Amino acid sequence: MKAHAQRLIAARLGLALxxxxxxxxxxxxxxxxxxxxAAQQALGQAATPELVAALRHQFGLDQPALTRYLHxxxxxxxxxxxTSVSNNLPVSELIAxxxxxxxxxxxxxxxxxxPLALAIGIFSxxxxxxxxxxxxxxxxxxxxxxxxxxxxxxxxLVFAVKLRWLPALSYLSEVDSFGTLLRIYAxxxxxxxxxxxxxMARMTRAAVLDQLSxxxxxxxxxxxxxxxxxxLRHVLPNTIGPIAxxxxxxxxxxxxxxxxxESIFNYPGLASLMVDAVTNRDLxxxxxxxxxxxxxxxxxxxxxxxxxxxxxPRLRQR
Amino acid sequence: xxRHATSHATTVLYAxxxxxxxxxxxxxxxxxxxxxxxxxxxxxRLAGRLSVLGLIGLAIVVFWLGVAFIGxxxxxxxxxxxxxTEIFGSYSAAHPLGTDFLGRDMLxxxxxxxxxxVGLALAATLLASGIGxxxxxxxxxxxxxxxxxxSRLFDALISIPSKVLxxxxxxxxxxxVPMLITVAALAYIPGAFRISRSLAVNLMTLEYVQVARARxxxxxxxxxxxxxxxxxxxxxxxxxxxxxxxxxxxxxLSFLGLGVQPPNADWGSLVRENIGGLAExxxxxxxxxxxxxxxxxxxxxxxxxxRRHSGRAHGGGK
Numbered sequence: 001m002k003a004h005a006q007r008l009i010a011a012r013l014g015l016a017l018x019x020x021x022x023x024x025x026x027x028x029x030x031x032x033x034x035x036x037x038a039a040q041q042a043l044g045q046a047a048t049p050e051l052v053a054a055l056r057h058q059f060g061l062d063q064p065a066l067t068r069y070l071h072x073x074x075x076x077x078x079x080x081x082x083t084s085v086s087n088n089l090p091v092s093e094l095i096a097x098x099x100x101x102x103x104x105x106x107x108x109x110x111x112x113x114x115p116l117a118l119a120i121g122i123f124s125x126x127x128x129x130x131x132x133x134x135x136x137x138x139x140x141x142x143x144x145x146x147x148x149x150x151x152x153x154x155x156x157l158v159f160a161v162k163l164r165w166l167p168a169l170s171y172l173s174e175v176d177s178f179g180t181l182l183r184i185y186a187x188x189x190x191x192x193x194x195x196x197x198x199x200m201a202r203m204t205r206a207a208v209l210d211q212l213s214x215x216x217x218x219x220x221x222x223x224x225x226x227x228x229x230x231x232l233r234h235v236l237p238n239t240i241g242p243i244a245x246x247x248x249x250x251x252x253x254x255x256x257x258x259x260x261x262e263s264i265f266n267y268p269g270l271a272s273l274m275v276d277a278v279t280n281r282d283l284x285x286x287x288x289x290x291x292x293x294x295x296x297x298x299x300x301x302x303x304x305x306x307x308x309x310x311x312x313p314r315l316r317q318r
Numbered sequence: 319x320x321r322h323a324t325s326h327a328t329t330v331l332y333a334x335x336x337x338x339x340x341x342x343x344x345x346x347x348x349x350x351x352x353x354x355x356x357x358x359x360x361x362x363r364l365a366g367r368l369s370v371l372g373l374i375g376l377a378i379v380v381f382w383l384g385v386a387f388i389g390x391x392x393x394x395x396x397x398x399x400x401x402x403t404e405i406f407g408s409y410s411a412a413h414p415l416g417t418d419f420l421g422r423d424m425l426x427x428x429x430x431x432x433x434x435x436v437g438l439a440l441a442a443t444l445l446a447s448g449i450g451x452x453x454x455x456x457x458x459x460x461x462x463x464x465x466x467x468x469s470r471l472f473d474a475l476i477s478i479p480s481k482v483l484x485x486x487x488x489x490x491x492x493x494x495v496p497m498l499i500t501v502a503a504l505a506y507i508p509g510a511f512r513i514s515r516s517l518a519v520n521l522m523t524l525e526y527v528q529v530a531r532a533r534x535x536x537x538x539x540x541x542x543x544x545x546x547x548x549x550x551x552x553x554x555x556x557x558x559x560x561x562x563x564x565x566x567x568x569x570x571l572s573f574l575g576l577g578v579q580p581p582n583a584d585w586g587s588l589v590r591e592n593i594g595g596l597a598e599x600x601x602x603x604x605x606x607x608x609x610x611x612x613x614x615x616x617x618x619x620x621x622x623x624x625r626r627h628s629g630r631a632h633g634g635g636k
Contacts, residue, residue, distance in 0.1 A: 018470065019470070019473055019474045019477055020477075022470060022471065022473075022474035023474045023475075023477060023478060026474060026475065026478070027478070027486060030486055030487055030490055031486060031489065031490045137622070138371065138619075141615070141618050141619065141622055142611075142615045142618070144618065145562055145566075145611070145614035145615045145617070145618045146610075146611050146614065146615070147566045147569055147570055147573075147586075147607075147610055147611075147614075148570070149569075149570060149573045149586075149589065149607075150589075150607045150610065150611060153589070153593070153596060153603065153607065154607075156596065157596055157597075161596065161597050252479065253479070255479040255481075255482060256479040256480055256481035256482065259481045259482065259485070259570070259574070260481075260570050260573065260574070263574055274482070274485060275485065275574055275576075277489065278485045278486075278488055278489040278576060279575070279576070281489055281490075281492075282489075283489060283490065286485070286486055286489045286490075287486075289482075290478065290482055290483075290485075290486050293478070293479060293482050294477050294478055294482075297477050297478075297479065298477055301477070
């Protein structure tokens with residue numbers, strides 16, 4: 001009977017959509033309700049009261065807030081976030097040119113960080129209390145606490161300035177071979193991995209430890225199963241849910257991390273687009289970027305939820 | 319009212335704090351059974367509960383808190399005074415931490431910056447934890463529908479990555495000291511809400527709360543007298559972690575040039591200002607970065623050690 005699981009997944013999907021709707025209201029409330037600012041700003045020095053009023057009418061700023069929100073929401077739902085104030089290009093077009101770059105960066109980071117974090121987490125859980133575990137604990141604890149820009153600056157200092165192995169800035173137009181690709185992505189990915197691996201490893205360790213104390217593990221041990229078999233065959237399938245959650249949550253942290261990393265390495269992704277938009281106070285562009293970030297976050301959480309439901313036989317076959 | 323934290327469909331929509339919560343539970347489980355220590359003065363008891371690493375953390379935290387209060391008094395030069403003709407100078411007797419990109423004394427800059435980094439983060443954390451705990455308690459004692467509305471709202475807020483949320487608010491309202499405190503608090507209220515709500519909901523099911531209910535106590539009384547005192551300890555640990563996240567968020571914003579504005583500077587802006595000295599390995603760029611790292615790692619070590627031993631301090635915890 002899969003109906004139960006399907007219903008659960010459908011409920012999660014509905015919840016995610018509801019959350020996205022509330023997020024859109026919050027974002028619009030924070031940015032869209034500033035009286036007259038956009039018109040004032042577009043005119044700059046030339047702002048006379050009449051001109052501002054005319055422009056406000058043109059932007060639709062003289063309408064009630066709810067009308068404006070619904071108008072904005074309907075357009076946003078079709079992917080139309082309006083026009084960028086600073087360069088008059090459609091926001092969706094700007095986002096479309098930058099999004100693939102960010103996805104590549106996030107994808108590469110995931111590929112590197114997830115196996116590494118799982119290995120660290122499982123090892124320190126299995127060898128709990130050992131010197132290795134305690135060393136890893138302090139190491140991950142410190143890595144979580146260090147700001148990305150510090151990791152990035154040290155990486156630049158060591159690998160770009162002192163050793164001259166890697167370029168300090170990411171020029172994607174120069175990518176012509178696999179070698180240059182590696183060289184360009186090495187430092188941004190390394191920086192992002194630092195924090196995420198630490199976080200994921202700590203959560204994985206907690207999840208595995210939680211299962212290791214369960215009665216069925218003792219049973220397996222009494223049965224004479226080898227430690228490796230216990231972990232791989234008995235414990236891991238039971239931790240898929242929590243680990244999927246941990247991975248999704250850590251990867252969502254990536255969205256914060258890319259803000260710093262893309263700016264430092266001058267990487268042409270979505271986050272650096274957003275930082276520029278904030279600096280120019282280009283609100284339509286900011287709104288568009290936030291909605292993309294939040295949608296991505298919700299998709300990640302949804303995938304983790306589905307993993308959790310699908311990996312749990314009790315939820316699957318009832 | 320038989321609500322349980324895990325009965326909530328969206329407990330997963332939950333950034334870093336879930337791991338924190340889990341590791342609180344984890345730490346309680348892990349605490350080795352030990353004989354209760356004889357009563358001593360509170361300071362001695364605190365010191366006795368900490369591991370060596372925890373003591374190091376405590377020393378670092380006390381040091382930086384002290385510097386935040388008396389920093390400007392002990393600084394060798396006035397904060398913005400240009401005192402040397404040498405830019406990016408190295409360590410010397412007159413300038414123990416070298417000079418910055420304008421020839422200002424770096425030691426004084428860091429001492430003055432401590433106020434901003436520690437002070438802003440402390441204020442924002444107090445706000446975030448206070449408001450989060452308030453709403454968490456409120457949700458736990460309120461009728462189901464109100465709890466549901468609050469939870470949905472904070473779930474939506476949590477799905478905007480903190481740095482992205484901060485960027486949105488700064489794009490709309492500009493960057494100033496009160497704005498920075500507000501935005502950092504806003505970004506971390508949902509996390510505090512989740513933790514305090516799940517703690518309070520669990521406490522609400524305990525017998526002594528049922529007894530208080532049966533006695534006919536008001537909800538406000540139950541929240542204040544029965545529930546709140548029992549969640550103070552985990553909330554304090556959470557307070558420390560939230561402080562670390564907020565320090566990282568604010569210095570990240572300052573590093574992007576969107577945080578504390580010149581001529582004032584927190585540690586993040588000091589790194590940004592002096593990034594030009596990176597190529598020569600100037601202390602001007604290294605020292606503020608080291609300051610941030612020591613503060614955040616110090617707080618983390620302290621809390622990690624407190625949690626590991628909290629089981630012992632509270633008679634076994636479980």
